[in-house]
Amino acid sequence: MTSTILTPAQHSGLLRVGDVLIPGDRQFPAFSRSRCAEHVDRMLAYMNESDLQAIKILLGLFRYLPKLVLRGIMALTDQHRRFPDAIGGPLRMINIAIKGLVMTLYYSDLTEGVSIYELIHWDAKIVEREPLAVDHAPAAINHEPLVMEEP
Amino acid sequence: MAGEQTIYDAVIVGAGVSGSFIAQALTQAGMQCLVLEAGKDFARSTYPRKEIDANSQLFWSGGIELNTDATIGLLRPKVVGGGSVVNQALADRFDDSAFDGWRDASGVSSLTRSEFEPWYDKAEREIEIRTVPEEYRNGNARVFKAGFDANGYRSALLRRAQGDCHFEDGNCCIECLAGCRIDSKQSMVVTTLKRARAAGLQVISEFEAHRVEHANGEVTVAGVGADKAAASYRGRILVLASGAIGNSRLLLQSGFASRLPALGHNFFTHPQYMNLAVYDEPINSHRGPLQSYKSDDPNFRRSGFKLENVFAPPVAIAMLIPGFGAAHLRHMRNITHLACIEVAVRDTHPGRIRVNPRGGVIVEKKLNDEDARRRDRGRDAIRNIFLATGAKEIIEGNLAIGLHLMGGCNMGVDPVRSVTSPEYRLHGYANIYAGDSSVFPNAPGINPALTIMANSLRAAEQILKDVRR
Numbered sequence: 001m002t003s004t005i006l007t008p009a010q011h012s013g014l015l016r017v018g019d020v021l022i023p024g025d026r027q028f029p030a031f032s033r034s035r036c037a038e039h040v041d042r043m044l045a046y047m048n049e050s051d052l053q054a055i056k057i058l059l060g061l062f063r064y065l066p067k068l069v070l071r072g073i074m075a076l077t078d079q080h081r082r083f084p085d086a087i088g089g090p091l092r093m094i095n096i097a098i099k100g101l102v103m104t105l106y107y108s109d110l111t112e113g114v115s116i117y118e119l120i121h122w123d124a125k126i127v128e129r130e131p132l133a134v135d136h137a138p139a140a141i142n143h144e145p146l147v148m149e150e151p
Numbered sequence: 152m153a154g155e156q157t158i159y160d161a162v163i164v165g166a167g168v169s170g171s172f173i174a175q176a177l178t179q180a181g182m183q184c185l186v187l188e189a190g191k192d193f194a195r196s197t198y199p200r201k202e203i204d205a206n207s208q209l210f211w212s213g214g215i216e217l218n219t220d221a222t223i224g225l226l227r228p229k230v231v232g233g234g235s236v237v238n239q240a241l242a243d244r245f246d247d248s249a250f251d252g253w254r255d256a257s258g259v260s261s262l263t264r265s266e267f268e269p270w271y272d273k274a275e276r277e278i279e280i281r282t283v284p285e286e287y288r289n290g291n292a293r294v295f296k297a298g299f300d301a302n303g304y305r306s307a308l309l310r311r312a313q314g315d316c317h318f319e320d321g322n323c324c325i326e327c328l329a330g331c332r333i334d335s336k337q338s339m340v341v342t343t344l345k346r347a348r349a350a351g352l353q354v355i356s357e358f359e360a361h362r363v364e365h366a367n368g369e370v371t372v373a374g375v376g377a378d379k380a381a382a383s384y385r386g387r388i389l390v391l392a393s394g395a396i397g398n399s400r401l402l403l404q405s406g407f408a409s410r411l412p413a414l415g416h417n418f419f420t421h422p423q424y425m426n427l428a429v430y431d432e433p434i435n436s437h438r439g440p441l442q443s444y445k446s447d448d449p450n451f452r453r454s455g456f457k458l459e460n461v462f463a464p465p466v467a468i469a470m471l472i473p474g475f476g477a478a479h480l481r482h483m484r485n486i487t488h489l490a491c492i493e494v495a496v497r498d499t500h501p502g503r504i505r506v507n508p509r510g511g512v513i514v515e516k517k518l519n520d521e522d523a524r525r526r527d528r529g530r531d532a533i534r535n536i537f538l539a540t541g542a543k544e545i546i547e548g549n550l551a552i553g554l555h556l557m558g559g560c561n562m563g564v565d566p567v568r569s570v571t572s573p574e575y576r577l578h579g580y581a582n583i584y585a586g587d588s589s590v591f592p593n594a595p596g597i598n599p600a601l602t603i604m605a606n607s608l609r610a611a612e613q614i615l616k617d618v619r620r
Binding site: 020021022023024025027028039042043044045046047048050051074078081085088089090092093096099100103104105106107108109110116117119120121122123124125126127128129 | 195201202203204206207208212213214215217219220221222224317320321322323325326327332333433437438464465466468469470473474475476477479480483484486487509511549550
């Protein structure tokens with residue numbers, strides 16, 4: 001555990017809910033086995049304090065829940081549209097927060113030993129040629145100064 | 152409190168599209184200007200490479216902000232260059248319908264297409280605009296075009312603010328959603344802002360403005376800098392250019408609502424729903440130019456929506472696919488077999504921006520029945536397109552994305568129902584201006600970037616006239 005933001009219990013909760021969302025298979029590593037959660041501070045450090053506190057509470061709770069219950073909670077949040085806004089709204093927030101955390105870590109290609117990008121055949125690239133010779137922005141196309149005439 | 156004794160001719164809050172255009176105009180006219188920007192100042196060699204870092208470091212609140220009922224995810228850029236760094240570089244002019252709607256909502260008779268045409272011309276001289284050549288359009292674009300043709304829908308090529316993307320090298324624009332690494336995208340960082348800096352503009356990044364004070368004909372902007380130390384900056388005029396939420400938040404926190412009762416109201420987002428389809432053969436939507444086509448169908452326009460061929464990086468696609476576990480992984484495993492079309496709603500029901508006692512943003516925004524009907528008509532058309540092109544499964548996105556954040560400081564003639572005057576000054580304040588998307592009177596239903604540029608040039612002319620008076 002390398003997070004300086006999550007407690008060990010909260011980190012353990014992240015691994016547990018991560019494995020519910022991404023259990024893996026013969027080809028794809030499970031969330032916890034991918035070790036992508038070691039990078040969680042790269043997300044959490046930029047969150048609003050109120051959002052961060054809410055996530056820490058959830059993860060702390062998840063540490064102690066059986067996986068079957070965790071699976072039930074995430075399935076319930078996935079059904080948010082079946083509920084009126086007073087219930088559906090909080091369910092959506094939990095779903096987006098937890099799924100966002102787990103999916104961001106897993107699909108940012110941070111995993112150890114195996115590249116998720118390679119497994120999903122994601123080969124987007126940019127070929128960076130030599131740096132431009134000019135230091136300043138070139139004149140715009142048909143650029144004319146924007147200085148206004150004196151009235 | 153740390154700060155400077157310098158009194159700038161203009162302090163501009165926000166280094167996005169509007170702030171950069173106005174900064175260039177004022178600086179080139181000889182004014183001493185300072186731009187304050189909350190985000191970091193990246194260059195093509197330093198833009199984040201991983202999606203986790205791009206989301207965290209280029210947007211407010213670590214990537215996404217939610218409205219109060221979590222039905223809309225708001226993506227609010229936080230970076231020098233603003234939306235022009237992270238957007239998909241579309242550059243459309245508004246049509247008569249958009250300006251008619253603006254005049255009706257604002258009572259401002261000068262908001263016409265003929266009035267804006269010269270400003271569009273000027274804006275387009277500041278950036279390069281191209282369409283994607285046929286030989287480089289990707290599989291997602293081919294699905295879009297074939298589906299439109301099969302259904303008799305009209306499409307058009309998207310105009311993109313880009314230079315030479317060197318598609319012959321196999322470059323993929325989806326990589327540049329986190330900042331263009333070959334400086335082809337015509338972001339403000341490589342165009343107007345760069346020219347303004349060359350003309351003497353000072354930019355302070357990682358400065359979060361918290362309060363505006365207006366006294367004795369001067370404006371002071373107080374906030375916190377990169378070193379977490381409080382600082383303030385003074386100017387003879389203030390230009391608000393931090394967008395619908397940024398401007399509203401700053402003014403609300405500073406107590407302006409008592410004199411501007413419409414502040415934070417009339418907020419629109421063009422809610423966008425991405426819809427995916429699964430095909431037997433690879434589509435490779437992530438390769439090459441990210442977007443090539445848009446809908447250009449008069450029936451769609453009348454019905455209040457538009458369609459675009461889009462895609463997103465893996466994390467965003469993973470969030471769009473419902474469920475989890477093995478079923479979710481099955482779709483992610485076949486991400487290269489997915490096509491995507493987005494419906495963007497011209498929303499009619501305004502939202503409201505508030506600020507809580509801790510300075511946090513609260514966004515109240517819902518779709519009313521009419522907006523939901525517009526979304527559903529768009530989804531019907533998308534379903535027709537996917538089915539006509541052999542899709543095996545269709546996945547409808549349910550989380551709306553709000554990228555076009557407009558209003559909150561809407562322009563109008565009535566100081567009770569609007570915030571900004573037709574002369575781009577806040578009602579009742581002679582030296583506080585706004586010309587960005589926050590002044591939009593309502594949702595135009597067209598990508599706003601080019602109009603923000605044109606509007607900002609028009610605002611800059613007004614500022615220069617006022618300064619010389």
